[in-house]
Structure formats: structure tokens, C-alpha cells
Amino acid sequence: MAALVVLLFALAATGGLYAALAPAPKAQAQDSGQQSLAIEQGKKLYDVGCASCHNSNGQGSDDGPSLVGVGSAAVDFQVGTGRMPAQQPGPQVEKKKVIYTQAQIDQLAAYIASLGPGPAAPTKDQYSPADADVAKGGELFRTNCSQCHNFVGKGGALTHGKFAPSLKGSSSKHIYEAMQTGPQNMPSFPDSTMPSKDKADIIAYLHAVDTAQSPNPGGFTLGSLGPVSEGLFAWVFGLGTLLGLAVWLAARNTKAKKS
Amino acid sequence: MSTTTEEAPAQRGRPSNPGERVAEWADGRLGLYKFAKSNLRKVFPDHWSFMLGEICLYSFTILILTGVYLTLFFHPSMNEVVYHGSYTPLQGVRMSEAYSSTLHISFDVRGGLLVRQIHHWSALIFIAAMIVHMMRVFFTGSFRKPREINWLFGWTLLFLGMFTGFTGYSLPDDLLSGTGVRFMEGAILSVPIVGTYLSMFLFGGEFPGHDFVGRFYSIHILLLPGMMAGLLVLHLILVFFHKHTQFPGAGKTEKNVVGAPFFPIYTAKAGGFFFIVFGVIAAIAAVATVNPIWEMGPYRPDQVSTGAQPDWYMGFSEGLIRVMPGWEIRAWGHTLVLGVFIPLMIFPLVMMSIAAYPFIEAWVTGDKSEHHLADRPRNRPVRTGIGVAWLTVYFILLIGGGNDIFATHFHLSINAITWFVRVSFFVAPVITYWITKRICLGLQRRDRDKVLHGRETGIIKRLPHGEFIEVHEPLSQQQLHVLTAHAQPKPLTLAPEVDENGVARKAGPIAKVQARLSQNWYGEHSQIPKPTAEEYEEITSGHGHH
Structure with a gap:
């Protein structure tokens, strides 16, 4: 008899707890x-x-x-x-x-x-909170992302024709989701390894340096690809212009004027 | 008083014009007049390709000027500081003082970024101009006696220029250049036995330590530029002393120089050209970013970015490393990293092969005479071929060094590019050598044809009996000179095996190699006989058909 009473109490307690704690049914x-x-x-x-x-x-x-x-x-x-x-x-x-x-x-x-x-797909509070830290995002980006995506997210090559794409023009939500899920060849950075706040910092950094509104204090960026594009530019436009001018200058001599 | 009588002659000889007075004063102490009289009228030949060295000289001057400005604000220190300058994306980031002061130069010093960019663009153009200048000297044979030493001076300037550039772009201690310094440390470590000691010595302990920026700074602003300035002066003195080479033409011989006098024509042109070079580089620096260290962030050994290349002039060493298979030998508790050590050994070989070339050519051809007339590259097919083969190797390695950028921008597999470079490194120079030599021989044939038959005018004439002929216009004397002035040396031959007394003579293996190479250089397969005076007479005297 006592056992039956205990069971009834237990059932009542469970049911009551469920009724109290379950989400609103409607x-x-x-x-x-x-x-x-x-x-x-x-x-x-x-x-x-x-x-x-x-x-x-x-x-x-x-x-x-x-x-x-x-x-x-x-x-x-x-x-x-x-x-x-x-x-x-x-x-x-x-x-x-x-x-x-x-x-x-x-x-x-x-x-x-x-x-x-x-x-799950992130909410706006997750991918663009008001208090994101650009400088910390830069450090996180250089530690975790730039070895494939280049220091300002211009992309880079991977093996056998695979590549890390340029991040320019990607929406904040998509960048967040890419970090969360690791699409294709990208490693994933779940919240357990990279908290949501860190992801938002990285996104804020990319927005500061890699959008159409980002300032380019040095002039044309030449793709922000590093020394390869700079070297090409120096040879073609730098030395090219100077060689053209040397030819022009050498043609202006007294002999050339006479003929 | 006696003093007045003594002053009198001086007063009489004293020029009234103050400028003349200053000149007189200076001449009495420096002997300028005598020096100027004998040198101001020194003649320089006129050709655009003779101005390539000037581009080097002027960009070097610009480097010194802008470099001095940068030293006023740069702190060569690796002390850690927290950044609080005006570039917001880095605020609050820990970095070395070197990096922070470079940010300060870029954003907070008036004109700092422009001067930094002029300095860096000048460096890129300086070394590019040195390569082109060296190629002009190479392909025209202007390194031959008496200019071999000056060739070595010029080559040393190029070599030092590369390392001045390397130590220079490493100074800001940004992520990209730090990766480059790490690369260099790895190369040093790969040297068997002494590698680790050398690395510890250079960095004052484990990489990166706290010393290398300060040390690189001394090397970059003092040691290397000092050596370069000295060599530059010697280089110019030798140019002055040897006189400049000139291209063949009417009235131009091995014994004269035809051109404009140093003063006033050449000085006006050269001075003007300095401002043109400065203007072009300043314009480029004003519109195009170079080495945006603020984008790269401060160096930390645990970070790296893709697209981490050195500046272009070190690109071929990057290529050597990138395409070399990662071989390793492990034995007796030691690792020999061939994947790094072999490229480290090939790097100086690439440079030294071009340095040694004048001496190799002189040995092969046995040529001991002086040369002041520049060769036309087509008339020396083997040399031209070798030069093009060297450039091919250099260019192929540059592709290897930029393989990731080539892969992303041409949608190729980076592995395919690496294999292309591995194969081309051996095959492409052979192919380009052969093609170049054939083109040179073809051009020689065309020159011969032009001398004998004149220029094709494109005018077709119909003769009374119906035959069509093309009118050929004979060349002018000037043009004939250009096409026929070159000598066509005979190859060296081994002395007969039996001398005139019937005694057997043995040719050593070295002499045999020399004779074979000489045959290759100047044998019948390497030059088309230029028209002789008799052939020319024969054809132009009217016996020819047109």
C-alpha cells in the first residue's frame, strides 16, 4: 500500500514538473x-x-x-x-x-x-554585434585565416586547383556560417574552438580592411596580393615608363633634329 | 707702405665679376680648371640603351635621399609596445617598436607614407634597372677586355643591391617580412654542421630574438650602402677611364668615340633624366601602394599569410625553394635537409654563372684584344643564346616563386605549375638557347642579303618583255657599316698532333674542351660568313640580276 502511495506521489510530481517546465503548448x-x-x-x-x-x-x-x-x-x-x-x-x-x-x-x-x-544559421546579434573588436579580429584573422585567405582576405591557392576564395563582398552572415560549418576545403571553427564573439570580431576586421569603403592610404592597392603584383607593376609601369622616356630622350639629339 | 705695393699686382689680376672671383679662389685650391678642361669635353656616345645605367644611378640617389628621411623617424628596436596611433584596426595590438614606428611614419609623419613608398618603389626599380643594364652590357659584349673588372663591379652592385633590399624590407618587422626572415633562418639552419651556430650568431639566440632588427638596420643603412656607394664610384671612374662603348657605324672605330661632349650636352641630358626618373618614381609612389605593412600586421612567429613572397629580386630564390622536392637524409641522429640546402647552393650559382661569363668567353675564344665597339647580339649567336637561356631560368624560377598567385589568377593547379617549373628549369633553357641561336643566324642571313641586294622596297616593276621584278634599294654607307663592321673570328684549333720536327705532341683534355667549345662558338654552324668586298663589288658592278 505504501509503495502504491509513493508511486502515485512520484507520478504526480513528475507530471506537475512537466506541466510547469514544458514550453507553452499553444x-x-x-x-x-x-x-x-x-x-x-x-x-x-x-x-x-x-x-x-x-x-x-x-x-x-x-x-x-x-x-x-x-x-x-x-x-x-x-x-x-x-x-x-x-x-x-x-x-x-x-x-x-x-x-x-x-x-x-x-x-x-x-x-x-x-x-x-x-x-543553426546565426542571428544578426551573433554576426554583427555592436561591440565587435576590430584589432582583436585582426589578430584572430592572422592566426587562423590568413594562411589561406591572405592577410586582408584576398584569397590564395590550395593544392590541386583548390583555392581559398577572396572574402571581399561576402556578407557577414555567410562569413560567420563558413567559419561555423567549414564548407568544402575549409576547416570548421565551431563555437567550442572559436566563440561566437571571436567570429564577430573577425567579421568586423574584414569589414574594416576589405570593403569598398575601406581606406587605401597608399593609393591603388594592386590587389593587396603582396610583392608579386608589386614587382610586376615596378617592371611594367616603372621601368617600362623610364625605358620609354630614355628612348625619347636619346632621340632628341642634334643629329636627329637635322634630318 | 710695402704692403700696398705688394697688393697692387693682386688687385690688377683680380676679376671684377664676383662669380669669377669665387671660381678663381676655388681653382687656386682645387685645380678645378685643369681637371674640367681635360674632362668636360669628354665625349659620350648616344644611344637609349646607354641610359639604363643612369636609371640605376638616379634611383640609387633617390634611395639615399629618401632613406635618410626615413631614418629620422624609424626606431630599429624590437621592444614590445602597444599601438595607440591613428590606424584604428591595429589599436591596442602588441607589436615591436620597429613596426610601430613604421606605422607612425606611414600615418603620422608628414609626407612619411609618400617617402616610404618612393623609397620602396625606387628599390624595386633600381634592381630591375640593374638587371636590364647588365643584360644590355651582356648582349652587346661590352664586358670584354678591358671592361671585365667593371662587369664584376656592376655584378657585385646587383648582388649587394639584392641584400640591401632584403635587409631593408625586413626592418618594419611586419608579418610578411618576418616570414621572409624566418625563411632565411630556415635556409641558414639547413647548412650542415654550422647552420645552427650561424643562426644563433646572426639572431643572437633563438629566432626571432631581440637583435635582428637592430643588426639588419646597421647592415641596411651603413654597411651595404657604403660598400655600394664606393663600388658605384669605382664603376663610374672605370667607365670614364675606359670610355664608353659604341655601336658600329660609319666613322666609329675601336680607337675613337663618336657622340656628344660631356658638357654641356650630356650634363643637360643626364641632369634632366635625373628629374624624369625622380618624377616618374614619385608619381608611381603617389598613386600605387607598395608594401602596405599596416594590412599585414606585426610579425608573430605563430602567424603566417598566404602569398608570402619576397620582393621580386629575391623571387628566384623563393622559386628554387618552392619547386624543390622536400628531400631529407636522416642519419646518425642528424637531418640533412636537401630540400632547402640544394636551393641554397643553387641560388649563388645562378648569380655567379652570369658573373663568370666574361672570363669563360675570353678563355673559349682565346680573345686577348681590346674591344670598344659593341656587338650586335645577332652576330654572336652563342653568347646571345646563353644570355637568353639564363634569363629563361631566371624567369621560370620567378614563376615558381609566385606559383600560388599564378594558380589563383589563371585558375590553374599549383601542383601543375610546380611540375611545369621543375621540368622547364632543365628543358626550357635548352629550347630557348636553340631558338635564339637559329633566330640570330636567320638575322645574319638577312643582313648578308641586305648588304648584297639592298632593301626590299615593295615596289614591283614590270619590264618591257613582261617580267616582274621587285626594286631593291641599295643601302647607304652608314647602313653598310653597321651590318658589316663586326669581325668574324676563327675558332681555336688544336695544334697538329705531330709538330714540324715530327715529334708527337699531346693535347691535354682541357685544351681539347677549349677547342671544342671554341668550335661551337665561332664554327661554321654559329656564324654566317658576312659578305666580302669582292662579293659586294661583283653584285653592285652590274653583273647581278638586280
């Missing part, structure tokens, strides 16, 4: 309704645009990796920058025209996220 119902609609729409888009390589239900095939657990951040980056759907196989899938609307991308992301838990 809101959840509304949300999950929209969510399941997005997933459904996303699946339709997926079956048309993605399944030929990634297989049904994102299981992956020889032509494309499994998408289970990549999360909505990866989808938002890959489709949002036009890399996916891929045009052709190659060393690396390149950025191209975006063919989905942001609403469709969100639906695709919702569908992929429903296949397994993964990093």
Missing part, C-alpha cells in the same frame, strides 16, 4: 505548424534541386556527401552564395548566381535541419 503548436510546413516545402525543393547528388532524404551518394547533421547554417551558406546546387564537379564548387529566394533557402535549411541536429 505557441509550440503554432511554431511547429509553420515549421512542418517549411520542412514540407523544403523537401519538395530538395527533391527537385538537390536529390540527384545528395540522394533522397539527404543520405548522400558518390556525387555528394550526406547532409544529415550539417545543420541549417551550412545550407544557408552553400545555397545562399550560389555554390549549391553545384554546376559541375571539379576541384572545388565555385560561387555563382544565387537561384533561390531567401524564403526558399530557409525552407531548404529547415528541411535539412530536420534530418539531424547541426549548427
Whole structure:
């Protein structure tokens, strides 16, 4: 009898705790309704645009990796920058025209996220907070990123035709997502290795040095590629001009005037 | 008083014009008049390619002028400071005083960035001009007796210029140049046995230590430029002493110099050219960024950027390293890093091969006579071919040094470029040598044809009996001179195996090699016989068909 009473109490306590702590049932119902609609729409888009390589239900095939657990951040980056759907196989899938609307991308992301838990697309507070530290972002960028992307994000070569693309013109959200998910040949920097704040600092640094508004105190940057473009410029425009002027000057002699 | 009578003659001879008085005063103490009289009218030949050395001289002068300005503000110290200057993306970052003072020069000193950029662009153009100047001297054979020593002076200037540049761009202690210094440290470490000691000695302990900026500073602003200034003066004195070479032409011989006098024509031109060079470099520095150290950040050994190349003149050493397979030999607890050590050995070889060339050519051809008439490159196909082959190796290595930039900008695989460079390093110079030699021989044939048959005018004439002929216009005397002035030496031959007394004579292996090379240089496959006076007479006397 005592055991029965204890059991009843325990059940009541569990139920009461659940009732107290569970999320508001009404809101959840509304949300999950929209969510399941997005997933459904996303699946339709997926079956048309993605399944030929990634297989049904994102299981992956020889032509494309499994998408289970990549999360909505990866989808938002890959489709949002036009890399996916891929045009052709190659060393690396390149950025191209975006063919989905942001609403469709969100639906695709919702569908992929429903296949397994993964990093979620960041919010504006995460990728462009007001208090980002540009100088610290610069140090983090030089420590973690510049060995592939060059010191101001102009990009660089990797092995066998792969490359780290230029970061100029990439949106803050996409840069954040790339760090979060590590697309293609890029290593990923999850929050456990690089906290959200650090990612925002890096993005702030890139905005300070690598946008159309960034100041170029020295004049034309020649691509900010380092000494190769400078050397080429010195030979072609520097020495080239001087040689032309030397020829011009040598032609102006007394003999040339007479004839 | 007696003093007045003594003053009288002086008063009489005293010129009324104050300028003349100053001149007289100076002449009495420096002997300027006599020196000027004998040298102001010294004649220099006129050709645009003779002004290449001037570009070097003027850009060196600009380097000294701007360099002095930079030393006023630069702190050659590796003390750590926190930056609080006006470049916001670096505020609060820890850096060396050298880097911080370079930022200060760039952003807070009036005209600092412009002067920095003039200095750096001048350095790039200075060494480019030295290479082109050296190639002009090489391809025209102007290094031959009596100018071999001056060739070596010039070559040493190039070599020192490269290292002055290297120590100079390492001073700001930014991430890019720090990577370059680390590269150099790695190269030093690869030297067997003494490498580690040398590195510890140079950096005063473990890399990077606290010494190298200060040491590089002394080397960059004092030691190397001092040596270069001295060599430069010697170089110019020898040019003056030997007199300048000239291209062949009517009235130009091995014994005279035809051109404009040093004063006033040449001085006016040269002085004007200085301002042109300064103007062009200043204009470039005003519009184009060079070495934006603020973008690169301060050097930290745990950071690196892609696209980390040295300035272009060190690019071929970067290429050697980048394309060399990473071979290593490990034995008895030691590692011999051939992947770095072999390039380190080839680097001076590339430079020294061109330095030694005049002596090799003189030995092969056995030529002991003086030369003051410049060769036309086509008339010396082997030398021209060798020069082009050297340039090919140099250029191929530059591609190797910039392989990542080439890969991203031409959408190529960096591995493919590396393999292309590895193969081309051996194959391309042979191909370009051969092609150049064929082109030279073709041009010699055309010269011969032009001398004998005149210039093709493109005018087609129909003769009364219906035949069409093209009118050829005979060359002027001046043109004939240019095309026929060169000598065509005979190759060296081995002495007969049996001398006139019937005694057997043995040719040593070195003599045999010399004779073979000489055959290659001046044999029948290396020069087209130029038209003789008899051939010319024969054709122009009317027996020829046109």
C-alpha cells in the first residue's frame, strides 16, 4: 500500500514538473505548424534541386556527401552564395548566381535541419554585434585565416586547383556560417574552438580592411596580393615608363633634329 | 707702405665679376680648371640603351635621399609596445617598436607614407634597372677586355643591391617580412654542421630574438650602402677611364668615340633624366601602394599569410625553394635537409654563372684584344643564346616563386605549375638557347642579303618583255657599316698532333674542351660568313640580276 502511495506521489510530481517546465503548448503548436510546413516545402525543393547528388532524404551518394547533421547554417551558406546546387564537379564548387529566394533557402535549411541536429544559421546579434573588436579580429584573422585567405582576405591557392576564395563582398552572415560549418576545403571553427564573439570580431576586421569603403592610404592597392603584383607593376609601369622616356630622350639629339 | 705695393699686382689680376672671383679662389685650391678642361669635353656616345645605367644611378640617389628621411623617424628596436596611433584596426595590438614606428611614419609623419613608398618603389626599380643594364652590357659584349673588372663591379652592385633590399624590407618587422626572415633562418639552419651556430650568431639566440632588427638596420643603412656607394664610384671612374662603348657605324672605330661632349650636352641630358626618373618614381609612389605593412600586421612567429613572397629580386630564390622536392637524409641522429640546402647552393650559382661569363668567353675564344665597339647580339649567336637561356631560368624560377598567385589568377593547379617549373628549369633553357641561336643566324642571313641586294622596297616593276621584278634599294654607307663592321673570328684549333720536327705532341683534355667549345662558338654552324668586298663589288658592278 505504501509503495502504491509513493508511486502515485512520484507520478504526480513528475507530471506537475512537466506541466510547469514544458514550453507553452499553444505557441509550440503554432511554431511547429509553420515549421512542418517549411520542412514540407523544403523537401519538395530538395527533391527537385538537390536529390540527384545528395540522394533522397539527404543520405548522400558518390556525387555528394550526406547532409544529415550539417545543420541549417551550412545550407544557408552553400545555397545562399550560389555554390549549391553545384554546376559541375571539379576541384572545388565555385560561387555563382544565387537561384533561390531567401524564403526558399530557409525552407531548404529547415528541411535539412530536420534530418539531424547541426549548427543553426546565426542571428544578426551573433554576426554583427555592436561591440565587435576590430584589432582583436585582426589578430584572430592572422592566426587562423590568413594562411589561406591572405592577410586582408584576398584569397590564395590550395593544392590541386583548390583555392581559398577572396572574402571581399561576402556578407557577414555567410562569413560567420563558413567559419561555423567549414564548407568544402575549409576547416570548421565551431563555437567550442572559436566563440561566437571571436567570429564577430573577425567579421568586423574584414569589414574594416576589405570593403569598398575601406581606406587605401597608399593609393591603388594592386590587389593587396603582396610583392608579386608589386614587382610586376615596378617592371611594367616603372621601368617600362623610364625605358620609354630614355628612348625619347636619346632621340632628341642634334643629329636627329637635322634630318 | 710695402704692403700696398705688394697688393697692387693682386688687385690688377683680380676679376671684377664676383662669380669669377669665387671660381678663381676655388681653382687656386682645387685645380678645378685643369681637371674640367681635360674632362668636360669628354665625349659620350648616344644611344637609349646607354641610359639604363643612369636609371640605376638616379634611383640609387633617390634611395639615399629618401632613406635618410626615413631614418629620422624609424626606431630599429624590437621592444614590445602597444599601438595607440591613428590606424584604428591595429589599436591596442602588441607589436615591436620597429613596426610601430613604421606605422607612425606611414600615418603620422608628414609626407612619411609618400617617402616610404618612393623609397620602396625606387628599390624595386633600381634592381630591375640593374638587371636590364647588365643584360644590355651582356648582349652587346661590352664586358670584354678591358671592361671585365667593371662587369664584376656592376655584378657585385646587383648582388649587394639584392641584400640591401632584403635587409631593408625586413626592418618594419611586419608579418610578411618576418616570414621572409624566418625563411632565411630556415635556409641558414639547413647548412650542415654550422647552420645552427650561424643562426644563433646572426639572431643572437633563438629566432626571432631581440637583435635582428637592430643588426639588419646597421647592415641596411651603413654597411651595404657604403660598400655600394664606393663600388658605384669605382664603376663610374672605370667607365670614364675606359670610355664608353659604341655601336658600329660609319666613322666609329675601336680607337675613337663618336657622340656628344660631356658638357654641356650630356650634363643637360643626364641632369634632366635625373628629374624624369625622380618624377616618374614619385608619381608611381603617389598613386600605387607598395608594401602596405599596416594590412599585414606585426610579425608573430605563430602567424603566417598566404602569398608570402619576397620582393621580386629575391623571387628566384623563393622559386628554387618552392619547386624543390622536400628531400631529407636522416642519419646518425642528424637531418640533412636537401630540400632547402640544394636551393641554397643553387641560388649563388645562378648569380655567379652570369658573373663568370666574361672570363669563360675570353678563355673559349682565346680573345686577348681590346674591344670598344659593341656587338650586335645577332652576330654572336652563342653568347646571345646563353644570355637568353639564363634569363629563361631566371624567369621560370620567378614563376615558381609566385606559383600560388599564378594558380589563383589563371585558375590553374599549383601542383601543375610546380611540375611545369621543375621540368622547364632543365628543358626550357635548352629550347630557348636553340631558338635564339637559329633566330640570330636567320638575322645574319638577312643582313648578308641586305648588304648584297639592298632593301626590299615593295615596289614591283614590270619590264618591257613582261617580267616582274621587285626594286631593291641599295643601302647607304652608314647602313653598310653597321651590318658589316663586326669581325668574324676563327675558332681555336688544336695544334697538329705531330709538330714540324715530327715529334708527337699531346693535347691535354682541357685544351681539347677549349677547342671544342671554341668550335661551337665561332664554327661554321654559329656564324654566317658576312659578305666580302669582292662579293659586294661583283653584285653592285652590274653583273647581278638586280
